[in-house]
Amino acid sequence: MKRAVLAAVLCALFLSACTDSGNAAVTDSPDTSAVTSDTAVCETNITSAESVTESSVQSETFSETSSETLSETLSETESESASSLSESSLTEESASETSAQEFSETFETADTAASEIIDETDLTELLSTEETTSEAPAETTAISEVTALSSSAEKPAEIVIPKVNTGHFSGKGMLENDLASVDISAAYEGVVKVCYSGTAKKVKVRITGGGAVYDYDLDPSGTVFPLQSGSGDYNIKVLENVSGKTYAIALDENFSADIENEFSPFLIPTQYINFSSSDKCVYKAAELCSGKKGTLEKAGAMFGYITDNISYDKELAANVKSGYIPDPDRTLSGGKGICFDYASLFASMCRSQGIPTKLVMGYVRGDVYHAWNEIYTEESGWITVDLFLSGKGWELLDPTFYASASDKAEVARYIGGGSDYSAVFFY
Numbered sequence: 001m002k003r004a005v006l007a008a009v010l011c012a013l014f015l016s017a018c019t020d021s022g023n024a025a026v027t028d029s030p031d032t033s034a035v036t037s038d039t040a041v042c043e044t045n046i047t048s049a050e051s052v053t054e055s056s057v058q059s060e061t062f063s064e065t066s067s068e069t070l071s072e073t074l075s076e077t078e079s080e081s082a083s084s085l086s087e088s089s090l091t092e093e094s095a096s097e098t099s100a101q102e103f104s105e106t107f108e109t110a111d112t113a114a115s116e117i118i119d120e121t122d123l124t125e126l127l128s129t130e131e132t133t134s135e136a137p138a139e140t141t142a143i144s145e146v147t148a149l150s151s152s153a154e155k156p157a158e159i160v161i162p163k164v165n166t167g168h169f170s171g172k173g174m175l176e177n178d179l180a181s182v183d184i185s186a187a188y189e190g191v192v193k194v195c196y197s198g199t200a201k202k203v204k205v206r207i208t209g210g211g212a213v214y215d216y217d218l219d220p221s222g223t224v225f226p227l228q229s230g231s232g233d234y235n236i237k238v239l240e241n242v243s244g245k246t247y248a249i250a251l252d253e254n255f256s257a258d259i260e261n262e263f264s265p266f267l268i269p270t271q272y273i274n275f276s277s278s279d280k281c282v283y284k285a286a287e288l289c290s291g292k293k294g295t296l297e298k299a300g301a302m303f304g305y306i307t308d309n310i311s312y313d314k315e316l317a318a319n320v321k322s323g324y325i326p327d328p329d330r331t332l333s334g335g336k337g338i339c340f341d342y343a344s345l346f347a348s349m350c351r352s353q354g355i356p357t358k359l360v361m362g363y364v365r366g367d368v369y370h371a372w373n374e375i376y377t378e379e380s381g382w383i384t385v386d387l388f389l390s391g392k393g394w395e396l397l398d399p400t401f402y403a404s405a406s407d408k409a410e411v412a413r414y415i416g417g418g419s420d421y422s423a424v425f426f427y
Helices: 002-060 078-088 110-115 123-128 140-148 280-289 294-309 314-319 328-334 339-352 399-404 408-417
Strands: 174-176 180-183 191-196 203-209 212-217 223-226 232-243 246-257 357-364 368-377 393-397 421-426
Touching: 174 246, 180 232, 180 246, 191 203, 191 232, 203 223, 203 246, 212 223, 280 294, 280 328, 280 339, 294 339, 294 368, 294 399, 328 339, 339 357, 339 368, 339 399, 368 399, 368 421, 399 408
Parallel strands: none
Antiparallel strands: 174 180, 180 191, 191 223, 203 212, 203 232, 232 246, 357 368, 357 421, 368 393
16 A cells, blocks of 8 residues: 555656656747847848948948959949039139130039949849849850850961051041131041140030030040031030139030941040050950951950950049049050940950940949940840840940959849940940
């Protein structure tokens, strides 16, 4: 009997211990889960906060991310943009004590647009939220031909340096006064040449035509500018700085242009795409294109060389000033540049080979200021192993983004889609 009672007591104690253990397990589990959950939420909030902070900083300052990754692209510092705009804005005042009419207007100038390309942001952020709808064409057999399109290690058998048409300026069509002159004798080719003989240290040129307005800084010795709006009526003003933001009109003339070849404004060297037969970039283009046939093979060879050999210049991007003008030979020799330099070098090389090419400035994803190219071709095919051109006319190419990308296929899809590029100025 005692044994039975003892057994019963021991059994009760055992059951009680098991019950306490079970309750403890049930109680501990939710607490552990809550701590884990809170930690996760906390980490998520911190990550989110850091992301917002980095994004804000990148929209205003220079990103220090590596130029060898896809995260290297272009944007602008708003402070530099504002300073560029205020420097190049023209303000109107009545002509009271001066013989020259003072010119006044607030506007976003083309040269301001050019100089705004001074910084870079994270392209990964741009592409990560973008689901591109572009697809590779079904005729993938063209990929086998890409070796003929990319730059080759084999030296061409013969290198022919082309004669560059810099515009047939005869001086017979002159619009001039004591301060400035405009040679419109080559307007039929889509270009004009402007010179200034006054004493002002800052001089600008405004060309209006076809509803578009372009403004440039002027080298007094003479600068060639494109008539990119095509045939039609134009107005050209030469503006000399009087003081601060005030410019006086040194010359104001109207003229008409009957451009014989619609592509000639995008074949002849102009201020931002400046080259000659003796330049290194022209020789390199001839070397790369030796033995190549057709626009795609030539453009592919030059595009491949530039994107393989030119790196993004972060230091220049952080310090470039208003009025910056690219030098294709400097970019080629130095092996680096900002997007303005990439686009200028590619345009110079292509034009020297007779390929109509535009330097385009505008926005990517709405707010990232950038420069890229468009080439004209009716050929369709692969310009790189990743990038296909449809041959429907003007085709978008972005040497800066492609050169900076670690994932070439991804950025090629982005470039090929083109929907996030918004062009503002064409040169």
